[in-house]
Amino acid sequence: MKVFSRLSQATIYHPEVVLSMNARFRRSSTLFLFIIFVLAVSVISLLAYSTFHHYFELYSGSERNHGSEYFQIVIFTLTIVCSLLGISLGSGVVNGEKARKTFEFLVTSSVTPEYIVVGKFFAHFFHILLFVLACAPFMMMALYLGGLDTSLALLSLYTLLLLASANLAISMAFSAMTPILGSSMVLSFLTCGGLTTMLMTEAGNLMSPYGRLHVNNLAFLEFAVMFTLLWMVVTGLSFVSCSVALKNRFANRTIGFKIWILFTCTVFFFIGWYLYFIKKGTIGTLPYIAFVILFGFFSYMCVESSIFHPKSEERWTKLWYALRPGGTRNFIFMLIVGAMYLVSFATLLTSASSPYPVYYRYFDTIERLLFLSCYLISWLMFICSVGIFIGSHTGFFKKPFIIHTVALLIICLIYPLIRLYITSFTRSPLSESDIDIYISPFFVLEATNWFNTNRLDKSGLAILMLVILSVIMLIKSHRKVEYLKSLVRSTGKPALTIK
Amino acid sequence: MIEVSNLIKYYDSFCALSSCSFGVDKGEILAFVGPNGAGKTTTIKILATVLEPSDGEAIIDGLSIINHSDKIKKLIGYMPDEYGIYPYVTVKDYLDYFAGMYDVEISRRSSVVGMVSELTGVTSFLDKETHQLSKGMVQRLALAKILLNDPKVLILDEPAHGLDPRGRIEFRLILKELRNLGKTILISSHILTELSEISDSVVIIDKGKVVTAGKVSDIQRKLQPSRKYQIKLTADTLNCIDSIRSMEHVEMVSIENDVVFIEHKQADGFIADIVGKICLNGGRILEVKEVKQNLESVFMQLTGDINESF
Ligand SMILES: Nc1ncnc2c1ncn2[C@@H]1O[C@H](COP(=O)(O)OP(=O)(O)O)[C@@H](O)[C@H]1O
Ligand SMILES: [Mg+2]
Numbered sequence: 001m002k003v004f005s006r007l008s009q010a011t012i013y014h015p016e017v018v019l020s021m022n023a024r025f026r027r028s029s030t031l032f033l034f035i036i037f038v039l040a041v042s043v044i045s046l047l048a049y050s051t052f053h054h055y056f057e058l059y060s061g062s063e064r065n066h067g068s069e070y071f072q073i074v075i076f077t078l079t080i081v082c083s084l085l086g087i088s089l090g091s092g093v094v095n096g097e098k099a100r101k102t103f104e105f106l107v108t109s110s111v112t113p114e115y116i117v118v119g120k121f122f123a124h125f126f127h128i129l130l131f132v133l134a135c136a137p138f139m140m141m142a143l144y145l146g147g148l149d150t151s152l153a154l155l156s157l158y159t160l161l162l163l164a165s166a167n168l169a170i171s172m173a174f175s176a177m178t179p180i181l182g183s184s185m186v187l188s189f190l191t192c193g194g195l196t197t198m199l200m201t202e203a204g205n206l207m208s209p210y211g212r213l214h215v216n217n218l219a220f221l222e223f224a225v226m227f228t229l230l231w232m233v234v235t236g237l238s239f240v241s242c243s244v245a246l247k248n249r250f251a252n253r254t255i256g257f258k259i260w261i262l263f264t265c266t267v268f269f270f271i272g273w274y275l276y277f278i279k280k281g282t283i284g285t286l287p288y289i290a291f292v293i294l295f296g297f298f299s300y301m302c303v304e305s306s307i308f309h310p311k312s313e314e315r316w317t318k319l320w321y322a323l324r325p326g327g328t329r330n331f332i333f334m335l336i337v338g339a340m341y342l343v344s345f346a347t348l349l350t351s352a353s354s355p356y357p358v359y360y361r362y363f364d365t366i367e368r369l370l371f372l373s374c375y376l377i378s379w380l381m382f383i384c385s386v387g388i389f390i391g392s393h394t395g396f397f398k399k400p401f402i403i404h405t406v407a408l409l410i411i412c413l414i415y416p417l418i419r420l421y422i423t424s425f426t427r428s429p430l431s432e433s434d435i436d437i438y439i440s441p442f443f444v445l446e447a448t449n450w451f452n453t454n455r456l457d458k459s460g461l462a463i464l465m466l467v468i469l470s471v472i473m474l475i476k477s478h479r480k481v482e483y484l485k486s487l488v489r490s491t492g493k494p495a496l497t498i499k
Numbered sequence: 500m501i502e503v504s505n506l507i508k509y510y511d512s513f514c515a516l517s518s519c520s521f522g523v524d525k526g527e528i529l530a531f532v533g534p535n536g537a538g539k540t541t542t543i544k545i546l547a548t549v550l551e552p553s554d555g556e557a558i559i560d561g562l563s564i565i566n567h568s569d570k571i572k573k574l575i576g577y578m579p580d581e582y583g584i585y586p587y588v589t590v591k592d593y594l595d596y597f598a599g600m601y602d603v604e605i606s607r608r609s610s611v612v613g614m615v616s617e618l619t620g621v622t623s624f625l626d627k628e629t630h631q632l633s634k635g636m637v638q639r640l641a642l643a644k645i646l647l648n649d650p651k652v653l654i655l656d657e658p659a660h661g662l663d664p665r666g667r668i669e670f671r672l673i674l675k676e677l678r679n680l681g682k683t684i685l686i687s688s689h690i691l692t693e694l695s696e697i698s699d700s701v702v703i704i705d706k707g708k709v710v711t712a713g714k715v716s717d718i719q720r721k722l723q724p725s726r727k728y729q730i731k732l733t734a735d736t737l738n739c740i741d742s743i744r745s746m747e748h749v750e751m752v753s754i755e756n757d758v759v760f761i762e763h764k765q766a767d768g769f770i771a772d773i774v775g776k777i778c779l780n781g782g783r784i785l786e787v788k789e790v791k792q793n794l795e796s797v798f799m800q801l802t803g804d805i806n807e808s809f
Contacts, residue, residue: 018595018599019595022592026589100585101579104549105579110569
C-alpha cells in the first residue's frame with residue numbers, strides 16, 4: 001500500500017504532471033491540437049493505406065486481411081508521429097526552462113534532480129499517451145474490419161509506447177547537456193533515428209517484408225523482452241545523465257553543439273563500419289542516418305539563424321548566404337559530415353563483398369553509380385530545401401514545438417501525397433512501382449530487385465523535377481528572409497514576434 | 500547567519516569576484532549594493548547554490564554551500580534577478596506545484612499556499628492565470644513562491660527592479676513584515692538610498708571587491724563626513740550668526756536669501772549646541788531643517804568612475 005502511494009506520488013500525482021495537465025486542459029488550443037492530430041493521422045493512414053495497397057496485394061494475394069493491414073498502417077503512422085513527438089517535447093525540457101528563465105526557481109526547490117527528471121518525463125509521457133488514446137477510434141476500426149491478431153496488436157502498441165518514451169528520455173538528456181533547443185533537437189533526432197533503425201532491422205528479422213509476422217510465440221516473447229531490456233538501458237542512461245547534468249551547479253556546464261554532433265557522427269561512423277565488417281550486418285542504417293543528419297542540421301541552421309547574415313548586399317553574395325543559412329564555417333562543417341557519410345555509403349555499397357549483391361550489380365558501371373549519386377543528392381537537396389523553406393517561414397514564431405511538429409507532419413505527408421497525386425489524379429500509364437521510382441531513392445534500390453528493366457530515363461526526369469522544386473523553394477525562402485530582414489531593419493526590433 | 504569568506508569567481512579568465520568577504524547576522528536585513536556589473540548577482544548565485552565558486556567558502560546557518568547545497572536549498576528562499584513564471588496556469592496551481600517541489604505533504608499544501616499568499620497579498624488573484632499578471636503581481640507571486648518552504652534566509656536579487664514607486668513601498672512593507680517574522684534577508688540593489696531605510700547593514704561592492712561594510716548609520720557617517728543644516732531666522736536677527744563661525748566643529752556658514760546654511764563635522768547632537776548659541780545671541784529661529792546630502796553622489800565617489808563599470 002505504501003509502495004503504491006509512493007509510486008503514485010512519483011507519477012500521476014507528481015507536481016510536475018499535475019501542473020502540466022492543468023496547463024494543458026486550461027487552453028482551448030490543446031483541443032485544436034488534438035483535433036488536428038486525429039485528422040492528420042486519419043489522412044496519413046488513409047493515404048498510406050492506398051499507397052501500400054499494391055504491396056499488400058502482391059504479398060497476400062487473394063486472402064487479404066484488412067483489419068490487420070489497416071492496423072499496421074495506423075500503428076506505423078502513430079509510431080513515427082509519437083517518436084517525433086517524444087523528441088520535440090523532450091528536447092526543450094531543460095534548456096527550454098533556461099530560455100524561459102524558470103530554471104533557477106526549479107533547481108533551487110528542494111527536491112532532488114532525479115525527482116524533477118522523473119516528473120518531467122511523466123508529464124510529457126502522459127501527453128503522448130493522450131495522443132495515442134485519441135487514436136483509439138482507428139484501432140477500433142481495425143478491430144471492426146476483422147482479422148486482427150490481438151497479441152501482435154498489443155505488442156506493437158507496447159513497442160510504440162516504449163519507443164516514444166525512450167525518445168523522450170534521450171532528448172531530455174540532450175536538452176540538459178546542450179544550451180539551445182536546436183542543438184538538442186538535432187542530436188536527439190540523430191540518436192533516436194539511429195537507435196530506431198537498428199531496432200527496426202531487428203524487428204524486421206521477425207517479419208516478412210510487408211508485415212506478416214512469422215508467428216512464433218517464442219520469437220515474439222524474445223522480441224518483447226529484448227526491447228524492454230533495451231528500453232531500460234537507454235531510458236535509465238538518459239535519466240542518469242539528465243540528472244547528473246541537472247545536479248545543482250553543474251547545470252551551468254553545457255556542451256557545445258558542434259562538439260556533440262561531431263561526437264555523435266564519429267560514433268555512428270564507427271558503428272556503421274563495425275556492423276559491416278565485424279558483424280557483416282546491414283548498412284542500410286548509414287544512409288538513413290546521413291539523411292537525417294543533413295536534414296536535421298539544415299533545418300536547425302534555418303530555424304536558428306535564417307535572418308541574420310548581414311554584411312553584403314550584393315546579389316550573388318546574398319544568394320550564397322541563402323544557400324548556406326548557418327555561415328561559411330557551418331557550411332564547411334556540414335560538408336565534412338555529409339562527405340563522411342557519402343564516402344562510407346558509396347564504398348560500402350560498391351565493394352564487391354557487399355552483403356547486397358543486387359546493389360553491387362546495380363553499381364556495375366560507373367555511369368550507374370554516378371546516376372544514383374545524382375539521384376541521392378537531388379533527394380537530399382530537396383529535403384534540405386524543404387527544411388530551409390519551413391525554417392525561414394516559421395523560425396521566428398513563438399512556439400517552436402508546435403511548428404516543429406507541424407513541419408514534421410508535413411514532411412511525413414510529402415511522400416504519400418505525391419504518390420496519391422500520381423496514382424489518383426493523373427491518368428498515368430505508369431505502374432505503381434514505376435511511381436515509386438519517381439519519388440523515392442530508396443525505392444529505386446528496392447525496385448531494381450524486382451524489375452531489371454532500365455528506368456534511368458524516367459528517373460532522370462524525377463531528378464530534374466526534384467532539382468526544380470528545390471530551387472523554387474530556395475528562392476522563396478530567400479525572399480522571405482529578405483523580407484524579414486527588411487522588417488528588422490525598419491523596426492529595429494528582433495523579429496521574434498513576427499507572424 | 501551568512502558568512503562569506505574570500506569568495507572568488509572566474510568566468511573563464513574574467514575575474515568577476517576577487518576575494519569577497521562579509522557577514523550577515525541573524526534576523527537582520529542586509530543591503531548588498533553596487534553598480535551594475537559589480538558582482539552582486541554572481542555572489543548571490545553562489546550563495547543560492549546555483550553557481551559554483553572558483554575558490555573561497557560561504558557558510559549559511561552553519562552549512563557550507565559547497566558540501567551541503569541540498570540542505571541549504573531547504574533553508575533559503577532565492578529570488579533571481581531575472582526569472583520567468585510558467586505561463587497558462589493559475590496562480591494557485593503554480594504555488595501548489597512549487598509546494599510539491601518543496602516536498603510539502605499533500606495534506607498541508609493548501610494551508611501553506613493560503614498562508615503564504617495571505618502574507619504576500621497574492622490572495623486576491625489566486626485564480627488568475629500567470630501570463631495575465633502585472634509586474635507587481637508577478638513580483639509578489641515570486642515572493643510567495645520562495646516563502647513556501649518557510650526559509651530562514653531570504654536572498655533577493657534586485658527585487659525592486661521595474662516596480663513603480665507604489666510597488667516599491669508595498670514591497671518594503673512586506674519585507675518589514677518578513678523581518679518581524681525573524682527572517683534573515685539579503686537584498687541587492689544598485690541604488691543605495693532605496694534600501695537604506697529598511698536595512699540594518701550595508702555591504703558595498705564594486706568590481707568584485709567589497710568596498711565598505713557595516714551598520715547603516717556607520718556607513719552613512721562614513722559616506723557623509725559632514726552634516727548640513729538650513730536655519731531660518733527673522734531678518735533683523737540675521738547678524739547674530741557671526742558668533743557661530745568660530746565654533747569648533749563648524750566648517751562653513753553662508754547666507755542665501757535670508758536663509759543660513761551651516762555645515763559641521765559629523766557629531767551627534769551638535770546642532771543643539773549651535774541652536775543654543777544662536778538663541779543666546781538673541782537670534783529668533785523660525786525653522787531648522789537638515790539638508791540631506793545626495794547619498795548617490797557620495798556612493799559614486801566610493802565606487803569609482805561610473806563610466807568604468809559599463
Ligand atoms: N555567465 C557569465 N559569463 C561571463 N561573464 C559574466 C557572466 N555573468 C556575469 N559576468 C560578468 O561578471 C561581472 C559581474 O556580473 P554580475 O554579478 O551580474 O553583476 P551585478 O549583478 O552586480 O550587476 C560582470 O562584468 C559581467 O559581465
Ligand atoms: Mg545583477
